[in-house]
Amino acid sequence: MLARPTTPAARLIPAIDTGDPARAKVLATALAPHCGALKLGLELFMADGPHAVRAMAAVAPVFLDLKLHDIPNTVAGAVRSLLPLKPAMLTLHGAGGGAMIGAAREAAEKAGAARPVLLAVTVLTSIDAAALAATGVAGGPVQQVLRLARLALDAGADGLVCSPQEVARIRDAFGERPLLVVPGIRPAGSAAGDQARTATPAEAVAAGADWIVVGRPVTGAADPAAAAQAIAESLPA
Numbered sequence: 184m185l186a187r188p189t190t191p192a193a194r195l196i197p198a199i200d201t202g203d204p205a206r207a208k209v210l211a212t213a214l215a216p217h218c219g220a221l222k223l224g225l226e227l228f229m230a231d232g233p234h235a236v237r238a239m240a241a242v243a244p245v246f247l248d249l250k251l252h253d254i255p256n257t258v259a260g261a262v263r264s265l266l267p268l269k270p271a272m273l274t275l276h277g278a279g280g281g282a283m284i285g286a287a288r289e290a291a292e293k294a295g296a297a298r299p300v301l302l303a304v305t306v307l308t309s310i311d312a313a314a315l316a317a318t319g320v321a322g323g324p325v326q327q328v329l330r331l332a333r334l335a336l337d338a339g340a341d342g343l344v345c346s347p348q349e350v351a352r353i354r355d356a357f358g359e360r361p362l363l364v365v366p367g368i369r370p371a372g373s374a375a376g377d378q379a380r381t382a383t384p385a386e387a388v389a390a391g392a393d394w395i396v397v398g399r400p401v402t403g404a405a406d407p408a409a410a411a412q413a414i415a416e417s418l419p420a
């Protein structure tokens with residue numbers, strides 16, 4: 184399994200969100216020396232599938248963010264189908280429930296020591312309190328994140344995806360064990376866009392994030408490698 188980062192640069196996971204494989208290759212090549220892993224999400228996977236994963240894995244560990252969410256049998260099958268691509272990290276939705284997460288873990292175990300880190304997405308960082316209430320969830324994002332965190336960790340997830348605003352609360356409740364991967368990161372002065380629960384890179388790491396996921400503030404910069412390096416330099420040692 185991918186080890187916890189030991190340097191500031193290794194904490195950074197740029198999100199390569201593009202449907203253009205050529206653009207993805209340019210970004211991956213430029214950013215690989217300045218990060219701990221590269222995130223490949225739905226946009227690129229829908230466009231270029233397993234080929235894109237193999238191409239990215241040639242330059243850096245791949246965080247394959249497909250946010251699996253289905254019945255346990257289907258998710259276990261999806262994990263089995265993905266194992267030959269050797270992703271370093273894989274996401275599934277905590278809201279899929281404990282049986283789904285347990286089935287994913289059992290399927291992942293087939294890869295032995297090289298299995299991907301299984302990360303349960305808690306409450307998407309684009310969801311604010313009002314949007315969460317509209318889905319019928321009582322209580323605010325923090326309460327729901329803690330509820331899904333407990334469920335996912337008990338069921339066999341190695342870690343969690345949460346916003347920077349819940350990191351300290353998760354560390355208080357669950358200690359150092361869970362791996363915490365944190366999107367919703369915005370360097371000071373950068374546009375929030377569709378993100379609702381945000382903080383700066385340094386704030387997220389100071390609160391206890393292991394990795395930070397940064398997309399548009401890096402990939403939309405005139406010089407993505409320089410933007411990545413500036414973020415790494417802003418992090419506590």
Ligand SMILES: O=C(O)c1cc(=O)[nH]c(=O)n1[C@@H]1O[C@H](COP(=O)(O)O)[C@@H](O)[C@H]1O
Nearest residue numbers: 198224306307308344366367396397398399
């Ligand atoms: O699982 C994720 O990575 C994820 C979970 C979440 O709650 N929020 C979230 O933004 N992400 C991903 O993190 C990246 C954030 O991108 P930017 O908003 O451009 O920095 C995107 O690729 C999202 O798919």
